[in-house]
Amino acid sequence: MAWSARPDGPTEFLSKQYLDYTGLAAEQARGWGWTAVVHADDLDGLITIWQTIIASGKAGETEARLRRFDGSYRWFLIRANPLRDESGNIVKWYGVNIDIDERKRAEDKAVEAEGELQRTIDDIPALVSAYYADGSRISINRREREFTRLSAEDVTNGGWRGAIHPDDIELEESKWRACVTTGEPFEHEYRVRAVDGTYRWHIARRVPLHDEAGKVIRWYGMSHDIEGRKQAEAFLAGEKQLLEMIASGSLLRDVLGALCEFIEGAAPDCFCDVHMIDWISSTFEYAVAPSLPSAYSDPIAGMPVSGELLPCGIAALQKIQVVAVDIELDPRWYTSPVRSHVLRHGYRSVWSTPVCSKEGRVLATFCIVQRKPAAPSPHHQDIIAHATQIASIAIERSLIEAALRRTETLLSEAQRLSSTGAFSWRVDTDEIAFSEELYRIFEFDPSAPVTLEQIRERIHADDIPSLTAQMARVRGGQSHLGYEIRLRMSDNRVKYLRTFGQVIRHHDGRMECLTAVQDDTGRRQAEEALGKARSELAHVTRVSSLGALTASIAHEVNQPLSGIITNASTCLRMLAADPPNVDGARETAHRTIRDGNLAADVIARLRALFSKRAPTIEPVDLNEAAREVIALSAGDLQRSRVVLHPQLHEGLPLVAGDRVQLQLVIMNLLRNAADAMSGVEDRPKRLVIRTEHDEDDYVRLSVEDAGAGFGADGSERLFEAFYTTKNEGMGIGLSVSRSIIDSHCGRLWAAANDGPGATFTFSVPEYSKYRSSGVQVGDSPRSVGVR
Structure with a gap:
């Protein structure tokens, strides 16, 4: 629809299409009459823009709704251009109105759709962002606005970078630039700062939107909160590290200290300590509390477990969790010395939980203190359960290992004191394993494996047939009984050995001979010394006619000898039992050694006494x-x-x-x-x-x-x-x-x-x-x- 106007703005001419569309007569539309068909909401803006164009003397355009002859309105793009004379003066304006109603309706629909999309995005329980094709951010959804408190300007001018953790921003931007360059979607994890200043882990996935030609016209990104998953992963990693410390044999104090630090990391504002218990004296043995002052934790050592005034004591004795939400105001603790101790160090709440073994025996107590009154939440109870379980595993393993070390030490000492070694012989492979004491008895190199050939070379030549017969009986599956055998050492010394053992058959049918070997050389020498002493005493008796003296000396000597015989018989019965009573045999061997040494000393020193030395x-x-x-x-x-x-x-x-x-x-x-x-x-x-x-x-x-x-x-x-x-x-x-x-x-x-x-x-x-x-x-x- 064409039209023309005078230099000052009134219309002179309107085309037939214009008049047909509006239903106005030419006389009605000339001048400013055309304004009658402009939508009331657009009229003031249209006149203002038209006056601005006239004043500027430059071409311009605007949009407005014009009423059709049937009363309906449609959108038009209105353009005006000046016509100038040779002097540059405007002599007339020419204009055209182009129907853009369909485009406007499409734009309105797009805006409506965009709004609906934004409303949908706002309702998504994640952080959602929209980006231009070049990667610059357009908008964020309501959840992200509420989570980060980013303003519209922050979204468009790059201020959103301040919401990303400093350690993650460089990686996030490098991945984003690579993604924009390749046009490929990507996914990564990063931390986003919340309104309260804390950072929470999110996993972000950004995908491109393509046009019909395949060109990226927009990006959309969505970030899900994975803080819970990250905490769970960190918790599992911490548990794994603690269990690895336990499995590798780390010191119990180190394990419990790491456990306290681990729990404190999972529960901020909490301070942990573990109180070990010595049930022999019914006292707390010591406390492990890496984050608490020593003046707070050290006094626990030596305190009695019994009584009703200590939360940890009650927890240990009654096997229950004891919670003091506010130890200052709770009347249960008014007369307890722990109340003033806790308050003096600035703490208010105390939670004590027993650490129990698999059999239900209390091993220690796990305690959490806080500086403010508080009760344990479900999260706290969950981590306390984890802490007590790990502490139980660590303490039980430590106790078992300590008991095993004591047993090994006692066995080793018993073997050394009784000159008794042990070996195992796998009959099918002839594999031999010697104990440390047996290496010493045979005088073999303890760093080298032992073979049957080495053993045969060490056996006294006269006893080889006996050894061969014993081995044949074992290979035949017969029970292995005790026997005596001699060793010929490299310097021709002779050692007398006594062996006790049995043959066991494993579930896979393989046979193994387990044997204890005692160096009996000392007893043999003591018997020889005893025989010589008896001869000398008999000679003294005959010379001095003091037969009664001989009887008195014999009484002194026979006392330990009777003990030797009794102990040796008892030891044999204990070893022959099924299963063998090794502990009893070990103790009996100790008494045998003692009596043998006493007999030898009695004889030697009685001789010295009566020879006036x-x-x-x-x-x-x-x-x-x-x-x-x-x-x-x-x-x-x-x-x-x-x-x-x-x-x-x-x-x-x-x-x-x-x-x-x-x-x-x-x-x-x-x-x-x-x-x-x-x-x-x-x-x-x-x-x-x-x-x-x-x-x-x-x-x-x-x-x-x-x-x-x-x-x-x-x-x-x-x-x-x-x-x-x-x-x-x-x-x-x-x-x-x-x-x-x-x-x-x-x-x-x-x-x-x-x-x-x-x-x-x-x-x-x-x-x-x-x-x-x-x-x-x-x-x-x-x-x-x-x-």
């Missing part, structure tokens, strides 16, 4: 020497119905003396005391052995009985040779005992009790007294000027 002086623990004698005499005393009351004073200094000779004196005094009460029927047969300090740096030992006493001859005659109050005694025991004590620069005497019985006492000098007097170990004490 000076005793060998060494530091001696008189209490320990007395305990060994008590152990040897226990059987005889029980059979005599004597009740022994040891009163051995602890902390006594070591004395200077010959251990075996002093034990002979103690043995003689105990036996005399028991004999003195043999006829007592009207009162308890009470025997007291006592050690204590004596004056002038001496230590005394007393043996008190409730027997018949001295008799009329007094106490001094008791120590004369061949004087006795017994019907069958020879009267040499106390005389020999006094000579032994005299040789130790000591004194032996007797005194009557206030009641029935007598007390025999000897006093010997402390070892330090000899050292200060210049006497060396092994010197005779006769050279020392003491009483």
Whole structure:
């Protein structure tokens, strides 16, 4: 629809199409009459723009709705151009109105669709953004606006970068630039800052929108909150690291410290500690609390578990969780010392949870404190359950490993002390495994594997047939019994071994021989020494006509020998049991070794005593020497119905003396005391052995009985040779005992009790007294000027 107007704006001409469309007559439309068909909402704007164009003298255009002859309105694009004369003055305006109603309706629909899309996007439970083809951001949805509080300007001018974590922005932008360049969708994870300043992990996926030609015209991105997943992944990773620490054998304190830090990371504002419990003393052993001040956690060590005033104590004893939401206001803790302790360090809430083993035994308590009053949330309860489970695993493993180490140490020490090793022999492969002690017995290199050929080379030539027969029986599946065998060492020394073992058959049918091997060489040598000692004692008896002395010495020697035989028999029965009683056998082996050593020492030192050689002086623990004698005499005393009351004073200094000779004196005094009460029927047969300090740096030992006493001859005659109050005694025991004590620069005497019985006492000098007097170990004490 064409038209023309004068330079100042009134219309002069309107085309037929214009008049037909509007239904106006030419006279009606000229001038400003055409304004009658302009939509009321568009008229003021149209006139203002037309006046602006006239004033500028430049071409211009605008949009407005014009009424059709039937009363309907349609959108038109109205354009005006000036016509100028040669002088440049405007002489007329020419214009054209182009119907754009269909385009406007399409645009309105697009706007409506865009609005609907925006409303839909706003309702999506994720962060959604729209981008131009070049990657610049257009808009964000309501959820992202609410989450980040980004303004419209932030969205379009790049301010949105401030909402991304600084550590993630570079990676996010590099991936986004690559995505825009390639036109390929991409996905990545990054952290977005929330309104409260915290960052939460999101996973973003951005996809392109293409036109019909395949060109990218827009991008859309959607980010989902994965903070929960990230926390779960971090939690699982932390648990895995803790379990790896446990599996690798890390120290328990280190594991529990890492556990506390792990829980504190998963529960901000919480401070954790683990209280280990020693149930033997019913006290808290120690606390592990890496984030708490030592002044807060250290005092827990040694505190009793019992009582109603400690949250951890109640949790441990009752196996329940104890929650103090506000320990300052909760009346349960008004009288508890823990209340002031907690408040003094600035904490208010205390949650204590027992850490239990699989069997339900309380191992420790897990405690969380906070600086403000609080109750555990479901999240807190979940992580507390994880913490107590991991702590239980760590503590149980530590206890098991400690017990295993103790068992291994005890077994190793038992093997060493009893000279008993062990080996296994896989019959089908001839694979041999030696224990450490057995390597020592065979004198093999412990770093090299052992073969059957090496063992055969070490066996005494005369015993090879016996070994071959035993191996044949094992290969035939027969039970493996004990036997003796000899070793010929590289320097021609001979070792005597005793073996005990059995054949076991595994579930896969393979046979394995498990054998204990004891080095019996010492016992053989002791028997030989004992035989020689008996011969010498018999010779002394014949020469001196003191047959009774021989009987007394034989009694001293037979005492440990009887113990050896009894213990060895017991050990065999324990090892032959099914299953073998290894712990009992080990303890019996200890007693066998002790008795064997005592027998050998008795023989050697009795010979020294009666050959007038000076005793060998060494530091001696008189209490320990007395305990060994008590152990040897226990059987005889029980059979005599004597009740022994040891009163051995602890902390006594070591004395200077010959251990075996002093034990002979103690043995003689105990036996005399028991004999003195043999006829007592009207009162308890009470025997007291006592050690204590004596004056002038001496230590005394007393043996008190409730027997018949001295008799009329007094106490001094008791120590004369061949004087006795017994019907069958020879009267040499106390005389020999006094000579032994005299040789130790000591004194032996007797005194009557206030009641029935007598007390025999000897006093010997402390070892330090000899050292200060210049006497060396092994010197005779006769050279020392003491009483």
